[in-house]
Amino acid sequence: MNYVKKSVADAPLKGKKVLLRCDFNVPLKNGVIGDDTRIRAALETIRFILKEGGAVIACSHLGRPKGQVVPEMSLKPVAARLGELLEMPVAMAPDCVGAETEAMAKALRPGQVLLLENLRFHKEEEKNDPAFAKALASLADIYVSDAFGTVHRAHASTAGVADHLPAYCGFLIERELKALGGAVENPVRPLVAVLGGAKVADKLAVIDHLLDKADTLLIGGGMSYTFAKAKGGSIGNSLLDEEKIEYVQKMMDKAKAKGVKLLLPVDTLIATAVSADAETKFVTAGQIPDGWEGVDIGPETRKLFAAEIEKAGTVIWNGPMGVFEQPKFAEGTMAVAKAMAACKGTTVIGGGDSVSAVQKAGLADKMSHISTGGGASLEFLEGKELPGIACLPDA
Ligand code: AMP
Numbered sequence: 001m002n003y004v005k006k007s008v009a010d011a012p013l014k015g016k017k018v019l020l021r022c023d024f025n026v027p028l029k030n031g032v033i034g035d036d037t038r039i040r041a042a043l044e045t046i047r048f049i050l051k052e053g054g055a056v057i058a059c060s061h062l063g064r065p066k067g068q069v070v071p072e073m074s075l076k077p078v079a080a081r082l083g084e085l086l087e088m089p090v091a092m093a094p095d096c097v098g099a100e101t102e103a104m105a106k107a108l109r110p111g112q113v114l115l116l117e118n119l120r121f122h123k124e125e126e127k128n129d130p131a132f133a134k135a136l137a138s139l140a141d142i143y144v145s146d147a148f149g150t151v152h153r154a155h156a157s158t159a160g161v162a163d164h165l166p167a168y169c170g171f172l173i174e175r176e177l178k179a180l181g182g183a184v185e186n187p188v189r190p191l192v193a194v195l196g197g198a199k200v201a202d203k204l205a206v207i208d209h210l211l212d213k214a215d216t217l218l219i220g221g222g223m224s225y226t227f228a229k230a231k232g233g234s235i236g237n238s239l240l241d242e243e244k245i246e247y248v249q250k251m252m253d254k255a256k257a258k259g260v261k262l263l264l265p266v267d268t269l270i271a272t273a274v275s276a277d278a279e280t281k282f283v284t285a286g287q288i289p290d291g292w293e294g295v296d297i298g299p300e301t302r303k304l305f306a307a308e309i310e311k312a313g314t315v316i317w318n319g320p321m322g323v324f325e326q327p328k329f330a331e332g333t334m335a336v337a338k339a340m341a342a343c344k345g346t347t348v349i350g351g352g353d354s355v356s357a358v359q360k361a362g363l364a365d366k367m368s369h370i371s372t373g374g375g376a377s378l379e380f381l382e383g384k385e386l387p388g389i390a391c392l393p394d395a
Contacts, residue, residue, distance in 0.1 A: 001385050003181030005169040005392040008144045013054035019140035021157050023147035024060035024078045031077050039081050045146050045170035055108045057140050059116040067123025079115040097135040105139040125156045133160025146170025149373040151388030162391035169392050179369035180380050183348045184213050188313030196221025197319030200241045209383035211254050216261040218305045220297045220321035227264050233286020238294040267298030296322025297332035306339035318350035333357045341366035351377035
């Protein structure tokens with residue numbers, strides 16, 4: 001997959017109406033926005049388009065209205081907040097298609113912003129219905145995609161519209177592609193990938209793909225116990241995906257065949273239950289007694305993993321090393337976060353729970369890049385073609 005796409009920076013914007021797909025899927029309760037990070041994240045691209053003499057027709061989904069008009073999922077509060085942040089009026093369309101919206105789009109002048117109503121009020125959006133995509137596209141002259149969190153979805157606003165308009169990526173997507181694409185396809189070596197999280201099944205394709213790319217793979221978290229089991233260890237009540245034992249064995253064989261250093265935990269923090277008042281102790285990996293379960297990597301593993309991370313040219317991290325939501329079981333995950341902060345190479349957090357872990361550790365500003373797309377970045381790391389990226393022309 002080519003990850004260098006035509007950028008909004010090179011688009012002819014003067015006098016043009018730009019359909020801008022944003023990620024305004026903000027937490028909303030009783031019409032109050034709980035966190036406006038995603039709205040702020042869109043400002044750079046919006047301001048650029050306005051400054052270059054274009055008009056912005058912004059669109060987004062919010063929540064899961066499933067093709068129905070759900071007033072609690074209206075984007076109206078987003079229009080208000082966007083207007084405050086831009087310090088200018090932002091017009092709100094009654095819908096994202098239809099005569100009234102078309103008239104508002106038509107009347108839009110350079111330097112003005114219009115926000116369309118929730119795309120997912122129409123079931124055609126998620127079905128990538130061609131007529132719906134065409135109707136959306138008909139509002140504008142140019143399409144700019146800047147919602148990285150939805151590029152793994154082939155929806156009308158994330159993929160279909162690119163069939164009808166000259167398409168470009170916005171600055172958010174451009175940065176994501178540069179960071180994730182650069183880390184996987186053209187890394188400063190050694191490339192160290194750190195994978196954790198609960199379910200091995202969710203990460204199989206990532207492990208497989210990264211074994212083709214990385215020099216070193218560090219595996220912790222709940223999914224490491226399926227590896228320990230495959231190696232003949234005892235794992236007590238730890239997370240296990242029985243059906244994936246064979247696959248995991250194949251991955252260990254693949255690592256050997258390719259000369260990739262695949263490191264598994266050498267010791268484990270175990271607990272009698274996943275609760276703050278449970279009894280805990282450290283044991284050698286693969287020697288977990290019955291009635292106990294693995295909840296974090298042990299101190300020797302933390303040192304081992306940190307040493308690999310600190311000497312890396314590039315590190316990609318996805319998934320916590322233990323049940324990090326409980327401070328008692330978070331030390332392994334924090335050790336990885338600290339090692340990444342100490343690494344002089346490029347450090348990329350590939351979305352999901354690792355993002356909240358580095359934020360909790362107060363180390364977010366020490367990372368080269370923190371991906372904003374959970375599902376999207378995971379699919380990127382699987383080497384999958386993302387419909388919302390594939391539809392954009394290469395630079
Ligand atoms: P994922 O969404 O697959 O990245 O998984 C994240 C979740 O994995 C977090 O909620 C962690 O609490 C959980 N997790 C990590 N390690 C373990 C473990 N050893 N046992 C149970 N859950 C774990």
